[in-house]
Amino acid sequence: MRRRVALALTALTAWMLGAAVGTTPGAPATAAPLLVLKAAHTAQFLPALDGKKPVFILALGSDARPGQNILRERSDSIHIIGVNPAKHAASILGFPRDSFVPIPGHGTNKITSAMSIGGPALTVKTIENLTGIHIDFFLITSFGGLRNMVDSIGGVTVDVPRPMHDSFSGANFNPGVQHFNGTQALAFARDRHDVPGGDLGRSANQGRLLLAALSEFRKDFLKNPSVVLEWMGAGLRNVQTNLPLPMLLKLAFTAQKVDAKKVKNVVVPGRSGTVGSESVVFLNSSSKALYSNMKEDGLIN
Amino acid sequence: MSVPPETLPAEQARTPRKKWPLIAAGAGAAIVVALVLFFALRGGGGGVNPSSGTPAFSFKLIGTKGVPGVSHADRGAIGAVADNAAKDIHDVLDRMYKLAFLDPSNWKAGKYDNVFGFFDLGASASRAKADVDTLTLGPDAGSTFSDVQPSSGTLSVEVLVDKGGQPVSATASVVFKAKATGNGGAGEIVVSKGQYFMHILEGGWSIFGYSVARDDRPLKATSTPSGASS
Numbered sequence: 417m418r419r420r421v422a423l424a425l426t427a428l429t430a431w432m433l434g435a436a437v438g439t440t441p442g443a444p445a446t447a448a449p450l451l452v453l454k455a456a457h458t459a460q461f462l463p464a465l466d467g468k469k470p471v472f473i474l475a476l477g478s479d480a481r482p483g484q485n486i487l488r489e490r491s492d493s494i495h496i497i498g499v500n501p502a503k504h505a506a507s508i509l510g511f512p513r514d515s516f517v518p519i520p521g522h523g524t525n526k527i528t529s530a531m532s533i534g535g536p537a538l539t540v541k542t543i544e545n546l547t548g549i550h551i552d553f554f555l556i557t558s559f560g561g562l563r564n565m566v567d568s569i570g571g572v573t574v575d576v577p578r579p580m581h582d583s584f585s586g587a588n589f590n591p592g593v594q595h596f597n598g599t600q601a602l603a604f605a606r607d608r609h610d611v612p613g614g615d616l617g618r619s620a621n622q623g624r625l626l627l628a629a630l631s632e633f634r635k636d637f638l639k640n641p642s643v644v645l646e647w648m649g650a651g652l653r654n655v656q657t658n659l660p661l662p663m664l665l666k667l668a669f670t671a672q673k674v675d676a677k678k679v680k681n682v683v684v685p686g687r688s689g690t691v692g693s694e695s696v697v698f699l700n701s702s703s704k705a706l707y708s709n710m711k712e713d714g715l716i717n
Numbered sequence: 718m719s720v721p722p723e724t725l726p727a728e729q730a731r732t733p734r735k736k737w738p739l740i741a742a743g744a745g746a747a748i749v750v751a752l753v754l755f756f757a758l759r760g761g762g763g764g765v766n767p768s769s770g771t772p773a774f775s776f777k778l779i780g781t782k783g784v785p786g787v788s789h790a791d792r793g794a795i796g797a798v799a800d801n802a803a804k805d806i807h808d809v810l811d812r813m814y815k816l817a818f819l820d821p822s823n824w825k826a827g828k829y830d831n832v833f834g835f836f837d838l839g840a841s842a843s844r845a846k847a848d849v850d851t852l853t854l855g856p857d858a859g860s861t862f863s864d865v866q867p868s869s870g871t872l873s874v875e876v877l878v879d880k881g882g883q884p885v886s887a888t889a890s891v892v893f894k895a896k897a898t899g900n901g902g903a904g905e906i907v908v909s910k911g912q913y914f915m916h917i918l919e920g921g922w923s924i925f926g927y928s929v930a931r932d933d934r935p936l937k938a939t940s941t942p943s944g945a946s947s
Contacts (some may be wrong), residue, residue: 454855456932459848463840463912463926564788594862641912641928642888644879649784652877661885665914669926 417427462641465501470714471667473497473659474540474554475626476531477478477562477605486558487535487656490528493605493622494539496549498714504673507716508626509706510619510683516696517546526696532555536656547707553659561654562605563598568650569636571597572628574604582607596614601625616683623681631669644668680716682706765831767815768822773946775811776891778803779922780873787880799876802884802922806874806915809835809922810889817853818895818907819865827856837925845924851931854897854907861899868894868906887922889913896936918942 465471477493478486494511513528520541524534530542540551556563568573573595580587586599587607594606605625611617636643648664659667684706686697710716783799785792813835816823823829826859832853836842845852854865870893877886899905911929915922 453933453935454850454931456930457851458911458930459851460928461841461844461848461926461930490872598916614899640890642875642890643913644914645784645875645888649786649877652786652879653788653790661879666888675771 444549457503459623462669462672463666464673465499465666468502470712471499471501471552472549472714473499473667474536474543476536476539476554476556477622478531478556478558479528480558482560486556487531489532491539491556491567492528492529493619494527494543495619495623495625495626496543496547496551496710496717498549498710499667499670500714501670501672503713503715504670504675505678505715506671506674507680507710507714508623508682509556509710509716510681511625512615512619512683512697512699514615514695514697515684515686515699516691519608520545524642526694536658544572547711549707551712553657553663555651555657555659557655559606560601563602565598565650565654566596566601566629567598568653568703569629569632569647570623571595572601572632574601574624574691575626577624578602580607580610582609596628612684616686619683620681627676627679627681630671630674630679634672634674634676635717637672640705641672643671672688682716733747765816765834766812767820770822771815771820774819774867774870776814776870776872776893777822777833778807778809778874779871782873783876784875784877786885787878790878794882795878798878798882798884802876802887802917803874804918806887806889806922807872808889809915810872810913814870814891814893814909818893818909819867822863824854824858824862824865827859831855835924837923845927848927851909851929862897863900865896865907866896869898870894882883884917886917887915889915895932905937906934908932908934 443503465493473496475497476491478489479492480489490513492513494513496506496509496511499511500506503576511527513526515527516524516585518524518528519527519530519533519538522530522538527539527542527546530539534541536554536556540554541564543549544551568701572594575593576589576591580589580592582588582603585606585608586603587610589600589604592612605622607621608614608618611621613620633643633647636647644665648661648668651664657664684699686699686703689698706716761876781796781799781803783792783795785795813832817832818824819830823831829849829852833842833845836845849856854862858865870891873890875888876884879885890912893908895907897905909929909931911927913924913929914926915924917923
């Protein structure tokens with residue numbers, strides 16, 4: 417009898433131990449074999465621009481004051497943005513606003529006046545006539561528009577190349593990397609009094625601002641792709657454009673692939689001069705090579 | 718010269734009249750097929766619903782934001798437009814996730830054709846088909862799992878509203894979790910998270926882009942999934 421009890425106790429103990437071992441975390445489960453987990457994986461389809469054909473966008477900054485029609489005042493900032501969808505690359509070509517160029521149907525004048533004479537359509541025509549580059553889309557903003565846009569996206573980080581202290585524009589910056597709010601970004605874009613080359617230096621700084629915005633967008637997009645709508649909203653509220661919404665989305669998805677550090681920011685070379693009492697910029701003859709270079713694939717090589 | 722009218726044998730004369738009902742029926746069928754294809758393929762889910770054996774599930778809407786596309790917009794009106802759009806998007810994604818992860822008639826067969834109707838025709842749908850591993854429970858789910866039950870799901874929606882006050886584009890950020898039981902009895906948590914880029918078409922909200930990750934985890938012994946089902 418005692419032996420039977422001992423056997424029963426041993427069996428019970430063994431069963432309990434076995435059960436305990438069987439449920440010990442980490443022990444291989446016999447009844448429930450582990451599932452083989454697939455490694456984390458992602459799927460992404462962001463319909464960007466495609467094809468080999470470059471896209472050219474004319475970005476204009478109007479000097480319209482509050483209450484004025486931004487489409488009928490002078491354009492103080494003039495840039496062609498060339499986008500090469502296949503290479504996920506872009507280039508920026510700036511024009512000094514005082515460039516003395518033929519304005520179709522209106523003789524020769526400062527390029528800035530094309531918009532006050534004939535709006536964005538004539539500005540586009542002037543640029544196309546000058547460069548031979550077909551402009552696909554234009555977008556125009558104002559002082560207030562730029563300020564609001566930059567504030568809407570939380571500011572932009574700019575590497576200021578040299579000291580800027582100009583009471584006219586309000587620029588008061590030391591060299592180095594700094595984060596601008598809308599008002600500071602506007603001052604940086606407007607200052608031409610203490611930048612090298614005046615109008616030319618200012619155009620280069622405006623290109624720097626575009627690149628700073630591109631970097632900011634990529635950074636934000638990487639963190640959360642949903643920001644694309646915030647950025648589009650900020651743009652739509654503050655620019656006038658003939659870009660249809662689906663194209664704007666494609667451009668945004670293209671932009672998030674473009675490395676801002678590899679984007680060339682070039683200003684058409686020229687020299688200062690005067691026509692009558694007006695100070696103007698005469699564009700160098702070498703600029704023609706620049707245009708044909710960019711026309712080919714949207715990029716300045 | 719006049720040609721006397723030919724007289725046909727009675728059978729031959731009747732034949733064309735007999736064909737009319739057939740032709741009419743054929744044309745009707747073609748129209749029905751065309752309509753079915755149109756509504757099935759035009760995007761927006763086309764009213765596809767999960768089968769009756771699908772467990773109940775609904776995302777918890779944790780945030781809605783309206784993004785005005787015009788300055789000086791009426792924020793209240795923008796918010797109302799965004800709320801309405803978010804309701805529709807909520808419904809679309811509820812149905813899509815049920816079909817993609819929970820409908821046993823889909824995952825047991827490893828076929829998800831009705832999921833791709835939620836994507837735009839063309840590039841978006843064909844890319845989605847290529848990404849079936851990530852966007853659904855997977856083609857081999859039937860041989861891997863014996864049961865799948867929803868665990869939780871959150872959704873937040875941002876809606877871009879145009880100058881006419883219409884919703885034009887939206888992003889939907891989702892985190893979806895389900896408890897899947899393997900054929901051998903072990904379990905895992907299926908995790909699908911990311912963003913869907915959507916726009917509104919005639920048939921409703923349709924997905925034109927996505928950035929989605931699958932990050933499945935082993936099911937911990939202590940975890941007790943609480944359903945977000947409804």
